[in-house]
Amino acid sequence: MKKKVVITGIGVVSPLGIGHQDFWNNLVSGNSAIAPMEGLDLSKYESKNGAEVKDLNTEDFLGRKGLRYLNNGTKFLGSSAKMAVDDANLEIDDELSNHTGILIGSSLGNFAQTTDYFHDIIREGPSEVSPMKSYDVALNSSVNYVSVFFKMKSFARTISSGFTSGTDAIGNAVKLIQNGKAKVIIAGGVEQISLDLYMIFYLQKMLATGNEISMPFDKRRDGFIMSEGSYIFVMEEAEHAQSRGAKIYGEISGYGSLFSGNRKSDIEKRVEKACNAMKLCIDDAGTSQDNIDLISANGNSGKLSDLIEANAVKELFGEKSEEIPVHAIKSTLGESYGASGAAQTASALLSINNGLVPPTINYDEKDPECNLNIVNEKHERNTNTVLINSFDLSGNNSCLIIKKHE
Amino acid sequence: MPRVVVTGLGLVIANGIGVTNAWNALMNGKDGTAELKSFDSSQYKVHRACEVKDFKIDTVFENETTANTIHKYTYTAAKEALRDSGLGDIARSNRERAGIAIGTLAGELPPFEYLLRNTPEDKANGLDMGVALTYPPSSITTLLSEDFGFEGPNMVSLNACSSGNHAIAWALDLLHEGTVDVMLVGGGELIPQTEFTHFHNLKALAPDKCQPFDKERKGLVIGEGAGIMVLETLDSAKKRDAEIYAELKGYGMSCDGHHMTAPHPEGAGAIVAMSNALSMANLSYEDVDYINAHGTGTPLNDRMETLAIKSIFKERANEIPVSSIKSMIGHTMGAASAIESVVSCLAINNNAIPPTIHYETPDPECDLDYVPNEGRETEVNCVINNSFAFGGNNVTNIFSKL
Incomplete structure (x- = not known):
């Protein structure tokens, strides 16, 4: 019998708000976080919109010490991890620290600061660059910072798998708790907007043009909007959580991941692998597609990726695909890359606890090729089991099942 | 729980390319340290590194930028390990039950460095289309997955100097759970000037040679290369009569x-x-x-x-x-x-x-x-x-x- 893994704390640093309460209120109200970006100088480029984290007062969470050496990504991660641990009412004492680990997914980690550091090296000369500038520039240094902050002793792991990074981190954390490697894992995803990230998407013409809004599954969609943030959970062995009387948001009961490729793969193959990944995940959860109440779509407003997802859902759910509610939070939030699956996880947990489904905003013109039941208005619904889709452009397809804890 | 064995190995390191060459060099105590060539080190106090020598690219790369990626080493070592294991391009296996996990510290920084060095005014100059395609660390595994037809889970481990072992640990768990039968695992790294500077400024680099455990040891010598292995369940290995290196x-x-x-x-x-x-x-x-x-x-x-x-x-x-x-x-x-x-x-x-x-x-x-x-x-x-x-x-x- 597999151990049950539950979530007892949620920490959110998001363009939609700091803390899961603000995030949720804006998400269900459909208040978009998308606006012209202020943090990057984009005067030379056409795409200007993004969803940036604003009003994070890191000091409130991490104190003042050493703060000025930390990057945005580390501030996001550190603050949201502290929020999650406080929300879980968890005290990581000496004994528990031996059984507490951290597992974070991030596509680029602190790559942008690493490349900034290189830019300084070539402009100023290597001997002129202050050693403190290198304090927080390893790709995984955000995670090191948090492990030291909480004095975690079990393990620290950063994984990168593109858009699915956060989903894969959560999936991996479930397995590590199940096989007894830790009792508590601080897990989730973090991504920060940077010129580096922007250019990757801009050069590949993946960003939305025209009005620059995110409209998943809408016929007019033509690209995504960049977003950032950190969505962190206290994941806990169910028995451990119950023995300390913790409030339980839900259970992560299934995970599945397959690779479809994109360079050598046609659409049919990509649809097939996305469909198989959902199937794998549903099997892992020991449930069936009939029990899925809600699909949290990857739907990021990409022309091809939304089409592939819609077809994969149709393939798996058959006729039922026209009834089962599907929503895409990236319509409101944008595409937060390695953090996106973790953002969907936060939303799924809050849907289960509040009996509400956040709307897919900007969904006005139905695309006959994406014939799903897209929820475009805030929707009251008793939700027990959510399937989360997280698909990467280069071919990773990862899914999670979040369910009400009984 | 299934037992997990190693059935294929691949190496690209400073003192030898290919498992046989590399193993002989290691047993004979051959030092791979030489003058650093990856970039101009004249502004530094240290000029030595363990770079891979006489490397011939064994694949078709799309452009000059991608030819300068970790992929050139991971591809070569992966091809060796897969041939060695007898799996080839895994066409005959259940592809969805074959995954990849690779560790790296710096990922694909050198192509960016190479571009920006020539036009340092604007950071965006370091980011062209070739860089954009390989820049996210996940390109390390997705490229290998496409090269060799793997369709199982895929992960890049970004855990500094324990990245490779994290990747191997993750793979072992997947094999134990029964999610996969075969995992291609390992690590790959180039020598980015960024990391060289990082170690240099922390005074962690030895001036000429690396002397572990010696009283006069002065630090590390930075190196590059790749090490890849094929892990599979004992059942899967036995079924195909594969040679087994170790468990x-x-x-x-x-x-x-x-x-x-x-x-x-x-x-x-x-x-x-x-x-x-x-x-x-x-x-x-x-x-x-x-x-x-x-x-x-x-x-x-x-x-x-x-x-x-x-x-x-x-x-x-x-x-x-x-x-x-x-x-x-x-x-x-x-x-x-x-x-x-x-x-x-x-x-x-x-x-x-x-x-x-x-x-x-x-x-x-x-x-x-x-x-x-x-x-x-x-x-x-x-x-x-x-x-x-x-x-x-x-x-x-x-x-x-x-």
């Missing part, structure tokens, strides 16, 4: 939770990593024949690692050979523990232990048998392979004869 018995992870860069002075985390690995493997300290050390050649690490070994191996600490191949191939960062895992399997397969070269002056604080300067033939049934990264991120794994 992967287990791993142990820990985290110092102590400091962003310095290791815990008494090696608390290192002790936990080794002890967790032994307990997962269901082995005792009495079963281990060889310790493939993290042994970076920095004063702090080698002292800490020696203390940790003594704490775990007690009265046996002085009789177990401990060696650091970083003395010959440098510190290949995210690839290091993967390369050392490959070498651990070779030690078992050949009943031989590669030396720690440049060992001249004993250090009273490091008083174990470091296999000084000469390789040794001896029965090797069980190897423990340590990796202790910056930030106190530790992963140890254990291989033994089947």
Whole structure:
């Protein structure tokens, strides 16, 4: 019998708000976080919109010490991890620290600061660059910072798998708790907007043009909007959580991941692998597609990726695909890359606890090729089991099942 | 739980390309250190590195930028490991049950550096289409998955110097769970100027050579390369009559939770990593024949690692050979523990232990048998392979004869 893994704390640093309460209120109200970006100088480029984290007062969470050496990504991660641990009412004492680990997914980690550091090296000369500038520039240094902050002793792991990074981190954390490697894992995803990230998407013409809004599954969609943030959970062995009387948001009961490729793969193959990944995940959860109440779509407003997802859902759910509610939070939030699956996880947990489904905003013109039941208005619904889709452009397809804890 | 074995190996390191060349070079104590060529080092105090020499690209790359990626090494080592295992391009296997996990510290920084160096005014100049396609670290595994037809789970481990062992640990868990039958695992790294500067400014680089555990040790020598292995369930290997190098018995992870860069002075985390690995493997300290050390050649690490070994191996600490191949191939960062895992399997397969070269002056604080300067033939049934990264991120794994 597999151990049950539950979530007892949620920490959110998001363009939609700091803390899961603000995030949720804006998400269900459909208040978009998308606006012209202020943090990057984009005067030379056409795409200007993004969803940036604003009003994070890191000091409130991490104190003042050493703060000025930390990057945005580390501030996001550190603050949201502290929020999650406080929300879980968890005290990581000496004994528990031996059984507490951290597992974070991030596509680029602190790559942008690493490349900034290189830019300084070539402009100023290597001997002129202050050693403190290198304090927080390893790709995984955000995670090191948090492990030291909480004095975690079990393990620290950063994984990168593109858009699915956060989903894969959560999936991996479930397995590590199940096989007894830790009792508590601080897990989730973090991504920060940077010129580096922007250019990757801009050069590949993946960003939305025209009005620059995110409209998943809408016929007019033509690209995504960049977003950032950190969505962190206290994941806990169910028995451990119950023995300390913790409030339980839900259970992560299934995970599945397959690779479809994109360079050598046609659409049919990509649809097939996305469909198989959902199937794998549903099997892992020991449930069936009939029990899925809600699909949290990857739907990021990409022309091809939304089409592939819609077809994969149709393939798996058959006729039922026209009834089962599907929503895409990236319509409101944008595409937060390695953090996106973790953002969907936060939303799924809050849907289960509040009996509400956040709307897919900007969904006005139905695309006959994406014939799903897209929820475009805030929707009251008793939700027990959510399937989360997280698909990467280069071919990773990862899914999670979040369910009400009984 | 299925048993997991190693059926294929691939190496690209500074003293040899291909497993046979590399193993002979390691056993003969061949030093891969030479003048640094990856970039102009005239502004630095150190000019030496362990770069891969005489490398011929074994694949068709789309453009000049991608030809300068880690992929050139991981592809070559992966191809060798897959051929060696008899799996080829895995066409005959269930592709969805074959995944990839690769560790790296810096990822694909050098192509960006190469571009920006020529036009340093604007950072965006370092980001062209070629860079954009390979820049996210996940390109390391997605490219390999496409090259060799893998359709299972895919992960890049970004865990500094223990990245390779993290990837191997993740893969072992997937194989144990029964999610996959085959995992291609390992690590790859180039020498980015960024990381060279990082170590240089922390005064962690040795001026000329890497001398692990020597009293005069002055730091690490930066290195590059790739080490890849094919892991599969014993059942899967037996079904196809594959040759088996070793069994992967287990791993142990820990985290110092102590400091962003310095290791815990008494090696608390290192002790936990080794002890967790032994307990997962269901082995005792009495079963281990060889310790493939993290042994970076920095004063702090080698002292800490020696203390940790003594704490775990007690009265046996002085009789177990401990060696650091970083003395010959440098510190290949995210690839290091993967390369050392490959070498651990070779030690078992050949009943031989590669030396720690440049060992001249004993250090009273490091008083174990470091296999000084000469390789040794001896029965090797069980190897423990340590990796202790910056930030106190530790992963140890254990291989033994089947």
